[in-house]
Amino acid sequence: MTPEQMRDASLLELFALEAEAQTQVLNAGLLELERNPTQAEQLEACMRAAHSLKGAARIVGVDAGVSVAHVMEDCLVSAQEGRLLLTPEHIDALLHGTDLLMRIASPEGAPTAEDIAAYSVRMTGLLDPSALPPPARPPAPPAPVVEAPAPPASLEPEPEALPETVPGPEPRRAKGAVEGGERVLRVTAERLNSLLDLSSKSLVETQRLKPYLATMQRLKRMQGQSQRALDGLREHLQATQQTDEVYDALTLVQGLLAETQQMLVYQTSELDEFGWQASQRAQLLYDTALACRMRPFADVLGGQGRMVRDLGRSLGKQVRLDIDGEKTQVDRDVLEKLEAPLTHLLRNAVDHGIESPEQRLLAGKPAEGRVLLRAAHQAGLLVLELSDDGGGVDLERLRRSIVERNLSPAETAAQLSEEELLTFLFLPGFSLRDKVTEVSGRGVGLDAVQHMMRQLRGSVVLTQVQGQGSCFHIEVPLTLSVVRSLVVEVGDEAYAFPLAHIEHTLDLPAEDIVQLEGRQHFWYEGRHVGLVAASQLLQRPAGQGGGDSLRVVVIRERDAIYGVAVERFIGERTLVVLPLDARLGKVQDISAGALLDDGSVVLIIDVEDMLRSVEKLLNTGRLERIDRRNQRGVEQARKRVLVVDDSLTVRELQRKLLSHRGYDVAVAVDGMDGWNALRGEDFDLLITDIDMPRMDGIELVTLVRRDSRLQSLPVMVVSYKDREEDRRRGLDAGADYYLAKASFHDDALLDAVVELIGSAQG
Numbered sequence: 001m002t003p004e005q006m007r008d009a010s011l012l013e014l015f016a017l018e019a020e021a022q023t024q025v026l027n028a029g030l031l032e033l034e035r036n037p038t039q040a041e042q043l044e045a046c047m048r049a050a051h052s053l054k055g056a057a058r059i060v061g062v063d064a065g066v067s068v069a070h071v072m073e074d075c076l077v078s079a080q081e082g083r084l085l086l087t088p089e090h091i092d093a094l095l096h097g098t099d100l101l102m103r104i105a106s107p108e109g110a111p112t113a114e115d116i117a118a119y120s121v122r123m124t125g126l127l128d129p130s131a132l133p134p135p136a137r138p139p140a141p142p143a144p145v146v147e148a149p150a151p152p153a154s155l156e157p158e159p160e161a162l163p164e165t166v167p168g169p170e171p172r173r174a175k176g177a178v179e180g181g182e183r184v185l186r187v188t189a190e191r192l193n194s195l196l197d198l199s200s201k202s203l204v205e206t207q208r209l210k211p212y213l214a215t216m217q218r219l220k221r222m223q224g225q226s227q228r229a230l231d232g233l234r235e236h237l238q239a240t241q242q243t244d245e246v247y248d249a250l251t252l253v254q255g256l257l258a259e260t261q262q263m264l265v266y267q268t269s270e271l272d273e274f275g276w277q278a279s280q281r282a283q284l285l286y287d288t289a290l291a292c293r294m295r296p297f298a299d300v301l302g303g304q305g306r307m308v309r310d311l312g313r314s315l316g317k318q319v320r321l322d323i324d325g326e327k328t329q330v331d332r333d334v335l336e337k338l339e340a341p342l343t344h345l346l347r348n349a350v351d352h353g354i355e356s357p358e359q360r361l362l363a364g365k366p367a368e369g370r371v372l373l374r375a376a377h378q379a380g381l382l383v384l385e386l387s388d389d390g391g392g393v394d395l396e397r398l399r400r401s402i403v404e405r406n407l408s409p410a411e412t413a414a415q416l417s418e419e420e421l422l423t424f425l426f427l428p429g430f431s432l433r434d435k436v437t438e439v440s441g442r443g444v445g446l447d448a449v450q451h452m453m454r455q456l457r458g459s460v461v462l463t464q465v466q467g468q469g470s471c472f473h474i475e476v477p478l479t480l481s482v483v484r485s486l487v488v489e490v491g492d493e494a495y496a497f498p499l500a501h502i503e504h505t506l507d508l509p510a511e512d513i514v515q516l517e518g519r520q521h522f523w524y525e526g527r528h529v530g531l532v533a534a535s536q537l538l539q540r541p542a543g544q545g546g547g548d549s550l551r552v553v554v555i556r557e558r559d560a561i562y563g564v565a566v567e568r569f570i571g572e573r574t575l576v577v578l579p580l581d582a583r584l585g586k587v588q589d590i591s592a593g594a595l596l597d598d599g600s601v602v603l604i605i606d607v608e609d610m611l612r613s614v615e616k617l618l619n620t621g622r623l624e625r626i627d628r629r630n631q632r633g634v635e636q637a638r639k640r641v642l643v644v645d646d647s648l649t650v651r652e653l654q655r656k657l658l659s660h661r662g663y664d665v666a667v668a669v670d671g672m673d674g675w676n677a678l679r680g681e682d683f684d685l686l687i688t689d690i691d692m693p694r695m696d697g698i699e700l701v702t703l704v705r706r707d708s709r710l711q712s713l714p715v716m717v718v719s720y721k722d723r724e725e726d727r728r729r730g731l732d733a734g735a736d737y738y739l740a741k742a743s744f745h746d747d748a749l750l751d752a753v754v755e756l757i758g759s760a761q762g
Contacts, residue, residue: 011059011060012060012062012105014056014060015056015057015059015060015062015065015105016105016106018052018053018056018105019053019056019065019101019102019104019105020102020105022049022050022052022053022101023049023053023098023101023102025045025046025049026046026049026050026094026095026098026101027095027098029042029043029045029046029049030046030091030094030095030098033046033079033086033091034086034088034091037079037085037086037087038079038085040080043076043079043080044080046076046094047073047076047077047080050069050072050073050076051069051073051272053065053069053101054066054069054070054073055272055273055276057069057104058273059273059276059277062104062105064100064104064110064111064113064116065101065104065105067116067120068097068100068101068104068116068119068120069097069101071097071119071120071123071124072094072097072098072123074123074127075090075093075094075123075126075127076094078127080221081221081224081225083224083228084127089126090126093119093122093123093126096119096122097119097123100115100116100119187292189332192289192292192293193579195289195292196286196289196290196292196293196481196576197578198289199282199285199286199288199289199290200286200481200576200578200595201576201578201595202282202285202286203279203282203283203285203286203576204576204595204596204597204599205282205599206275206278206279206282207279207597207598207599208598208599209271209274209275209278209279210275211598212271213268213271213272213275216264216267216268216271217268219264220261220264220265220268223257223260223261223264224261226257227254227257227258227261230250230253230254230257231254233250234247234250234254237250286576290331290479290481291329293331293332293333293479293481294329294330294331294332294478294479295329295330295331295332295335296326296327296328296329296330297325297326297327297328297329297330297335297375297382298323298326298327299332299335300330300335300336300338300339300342301323301326301373304321304342304343304346305320305321305323307343307346307347308320308321308346308349308350308371309321311347311350311351312350312354312369315350315351316356316357317350317354317355317356317357317369318357318367318368318369319350319354319368319369319370319371320368320369320370320371321346321371321372321373322370322371322372322373323372323373323374323375324372324373324374324375325374325375325376326375328375328376328377328382329377329478330375330382330478330479331477331478331479331480331481333479333480334382334456334476334477334478334479334480337452337455337456338384338456338476340448340452341448341449341452341453341460341474342373342384342386344446344448344449345386345449345472346371346373346386348446349371349386349388349390349470350369350371352390353369353371353388353390353391353392353469353470354369354371354388354389354390355369355390355391359391363391363467365389369388369389369390370388370389371386371387371388372385372386372387372388373385373386374386374387377478378475381458381475381476381477381478382475382476382477382478383473383474383475384472384473384474384475384476385471385472385473385474386471386472386474387469387470387471387472388469388470388471389468389469390469390470391466391467391469392464392465392466392467392468392469392470393422393425393462393464393466393470394466395418395421395466398421398422398424398425399413399414399416399421401430402416402421402424405430407424407427407430418464422462422463422464425446425462426446426447426449426450426460426462427447428447429447430446430447446462453474453476454500454501454557456476456477456480456500457476457477457480457483457484457498457499457500457501458474458475458476458477458500459474459475459500460472460473460474461473461474480577481576481577482574482575482576482577483496483498483574483575483577483594483604484498484499484572484573484574484575485497485498485499485572485573485574485575485594485604486499486502486505486553486569486571486572487569487570487571487572487573487575487596487602488534488551488553488566488567488568488569488570489566489567489568489570490534490535490538490540490566490567491535491538491540491541491542491567492540492541492567493540493603494570494596494600494601494602494603495534495538495566495602495603495604495605496573496575496594496602496603496604496605497553497555497564497605497607498604498605498607499572501555501556501557501607501608502553502554502555503554503555503556503561504524504554505551505552505553505554505569506552506554507549507550507551507552508522508531508549508550508551508552508563508565509549510549510550513531513550513626514528519531519618520625520626522552522563524554524561524563529554529561529562529563530562530563530614530618531550531552531562531563531565531626532562532563532564532565532614532617532626533564533565533624533626534553534564534565534566535567536617536624537564537589537610537613537614537617538589550565550626551565551566551567551568551569552564552565552566553566555607555610555611557607557608557611560611560615562611562614564610565626573596573597573602575594575595575596575602575604576594576595577592577593577594577604578592578593578594578595579592579593580592580593588609588613589605589606589609589610589613590603590604590605590606590609591604591605591606591609592604624664624666625664638662638663638664638760638761639663639664639684639685639757639758639759639760639761640663640664640665640666640681640682640683640684640685641658641663641664641665641666641683641684641685641686641687641753641757642665642666642667642668642674642677642678642683642685642686642687643655643658643665643666643667643668643687643688644667644668644669644670644671644673644674644686644687644688644689644692644697644700645667645669645687645688645689645692645718646669646670646689646691646692646693647689650689650718651667651669652667654687654718654749655667657749657750658749658750658753661750661753661760662759662760662761663753663760664760666681666683670692670693670694670695671688671692671694671695671696671697671699671700672694672695673694674686674688674695674700675695675700675703678704678707678710678713683713684713684714684757685713685714685715685716685753685756685757686700686701686704686713686714686715686716687715687716687717687718687753688700688701688715688716688717688718689717689718689719690717690719690721690726690730691719691720691721697717697719697730698729698730698733701715701717701730701733701734701735702733702734704734705733705734714736714737714756714757715734715735715736715737716735716736716737716738716739716752716753716756717730717735717737717738717739718739718740718749719738719739719740720740721740727740736756737752737755737756739752
C-alpha cells in the first residue's frame with residue numbers, strides 16, 4: 001500500500017468514526033423533533049451534527065457526503081429560523097439522509113450517484129424556495145471546489161519527512177539510535193522545549209477562531225431576518241401606493257443585502273473549513289513536538305532487574321522482577337524523576353514484602369518471589385502498579401507501632417480501618433524495622449516516595465492482602481509540559497491550582513466558619529482546618545464574592561493542610577506549562593504560566609510555596625480575616641488595629657481582647673515590622689510598646705508623625721515604664737494615649753480604644 005493510500009485510508013477511518021458519532025446525534029434529535037418540531041436545543045444539535053459532517057466530508061474529499069449534509073443543514077437552519085415547520089415528511093427525509101451519510105462513510109454499501117441526486121431532488125421539493133435566502137444556493141458550488149484533496153496533501157509530507165527531521169520511535173529509545181536503520185538527529189533539550197512551547201501556543205491560538213465563526217453565524221441569521229423584514233416592508237408600501245423611486249430604492253437595498261449575504265455565507269464556510277484544518281494541524285504539530293520528548297518506560301528500568309535480584313540474594317531471598325508495558329511512552333523529565341521513587345519501592349518490596357524461601361514454601365508459595373511492575377496509559381496519565389506476592393503488611397504489628405510511637409491513642413488505633421492504618425506508613429520517620437540495616441530501618445522511603453510523587457503532580461496509594469502481597473498504585477502525568485488544573489478567579493485574575501495538590505473543593509457556608517485562637521477555621525474530615533484568603537496570599541484586591549458561602553480550595557502537602565478562599569471556580573482545564581522568564585527569578589507562590597482557550601494568561605500556583613507563605617503569615621500574626629456573609633448581606637467593615645510588641649504574651653493578650661470586642665487586629669513583632677505594616681496597609685489605630693529591638697516605639701511614633709499619610713493616625717503607647725518622664729516622652733513623640741502595663745486591665749485598654757476610635761463597627 002502506498003503512502004497516499006495509507007493516508008486516505010486513515011482519513012476515511014476518521015470520517016467513519018465522525019459519521020458514527022454524529023449520526024447518533026441526528027437519529028436521537030430527529031426523533032425528538034418529530035414529537036416537538038420547535039425544540040430549539042434539538043434543532044441546534046442536529047444542525048451542528050449535519051454541519052460537522054459536511055466539513056468532515058469536505059476535508060476527506062467525499063463529495064456525496066458534502067451534498068447530503070448540505071441539504072440537511074439547509075432544512076434544519078430553515079426550521080431554526082422559523083421559515084419552515086418540520087413535518088413527518090421532513091423528518092423522514094432527514095432520517096433518510098442520516099442513513100445515506102452512514103452508508104457513505106462505510107467501506108461497503110456506499111450509495112450510487114443516482115441515489116444522491118434523487119435525495120437532493122426530494123429535499124429540494126420539500127423546501128419552499130421562496131423562503132430560502134437568495135444566496136443560500138451559490139455557496140454550494142464552491143464547496144466541492146474547495147480542493148478537498150488539498151488538506152490531506154498538505155498533511156501528506158509529515159509522516160514521510162518525520163524520520164529525517166523529527167525522529168519517530170527510534171530516537172526515543174535509550175541509546176537506540178541504530179535500530180530500524182532510520183536517520184537520527186541530535187537535538188538539545190532547549191530546542192525541543194522551545195518547539196513544544198511554540199506548538200502549544202499555536203494550538204491555543206487556533207481556538208480563538210471559534211468566537212469569530214460564531215459571530216459570523218449570528219450575522220448570517222440576522223441578515224436572513226433583515227431580508228424577511230424588507231419583504232414585509234415591501235408589502236406594507238404596496239398597500240400605501242408609494243412612488244416608483246421608493247420601490248427602486250427598496251429593490252436596491254434588497255439586492256445589496258442579498259449580495260452581502262451571499263458573500264457572508266461563502267466566507268463563513270471558508271472560515272469554518274480553515275479553522276478546522278488549522279486546529280487539526282496545530283494539534284498534530286503539538287503531538288509531534290510532544291512525541292519528540294517521549295521515551296519508552298524501559299529507559300528508566302536499566303539495571304533494576306539486576307538490583308532486585310542482587311538485593312534478594314543479599315537478604316537470602318529469591319526474587320525476580322517482571323515488567324509489563326516497557327514500550328509505554330513517557331516524557332523524559334518524568335522518567336528521570338521516577339527513577340528514585342521506583343528504586344525505593346522495589347527495594348521496599350524485596351525487603352519488606354517478599355518472604356524467605358522457607359516461609360514461602362510453608363505458606364504454599366513458590367520459593368521464588370515475584371515483583372511485577374506494570375506501566376500503561378490511562379486518561380492522559382501514566383499508571384504504574386508495583387505489586388509483589390509477598391506477605392503483605394502485618395496490620396496488628398502496624399497498629400502496635402502507631403500506639404508505641406504516640407501517633408494515636410490505643411482506643412483510636414483499635415478503630416482505624418485498613419486504609420487509615422496504611423497511610424501511617426507514609427509518615428516521615430516511620431518504619432516497621434526495629435533495627436537499622438543497609439537496606440531499611442531508617443524511616444525514609446515511603447514518605448520520600450509520596451513527596452516525589454507530589455512534585456510530579458501525581459499520587460501513590462498502597463493496598464494489600466495480608467499473606468498474599470501488596471500493591472502500590474501510582475498515577476503521574478505523561479508529561480510535565482501539561483498539567484491538569486482547577487482554574488479559579490482571585491481579584492479578577494485567573495489562577496490555576498494543580499489537581500495533584502488539591503484535597504477537596506467546597507462551598508463553605510458562612511456559619512461554618514469558626515474562630516479559634518483568633519484565626520478562622522472550618523471543620524473538615526474530623527479536624528479544624530485553617531482558612532486563608534487567596535487575595536492576601538497573592539496580593540490581589542479582595543473581590544466581591546456572591547451568595548452566603550465561600551468558594552474554598554483545600555490544599556495539602558504532607559501534614560500541612562489549609563483552605564484557600566477564592567472568588568469563584570472557573571473549572572478544570574488541561575494547561576500547557578509555559579516557564580517563567582529566568583530573569584524574574586523565583587516568583588512567590590507562582591510556578592509557571594499558561595494560556596487559556598481564549599488566549600488569556602493564567603498563572604499556575606506553586607502550592608508548596610503557598611503553604612510556606614501561609615506559615616509565614618501565621619508566625620508574624622499578619623493573617624487577615626475573611627469577611628463573612630450572612631443572610632442580611634455583607635458585614636459592615638470593622639475597624640483595624642495594629643498591635644506592635646516584642647512580647648508574645650502581651651501581643652496575644654491585646655489581640656484577643658480587641659478581637660473579641662469585634663476589632664480586626666494585626667500584630668507586629670517589633671517597631672521595624674510595624675513600620676513595614678503601616679506602609680503597606682491601612683489601619684484605624686496603632687498600639688505600640690516602647691522598648692523593642694531594631695526600632696523602639698518612640699522611633700516608630702516619630703516616623704508615623706513625619707509621614708503625611710499617617711499623620712492623623714491615632715496612636716496609643718502601652719509600656720511597662722510608668723514614670724512621668726516616660727509618659728511625657730511618649731506623648732511628646734506624638735502619641736495620643738499612654739497606658740502603663742502595670743495598671744493594665746481589660747476595661748482600661750478597651751475603654752481607651754473606644755475613646756480614640758469608637759466601637760469596632762461604629
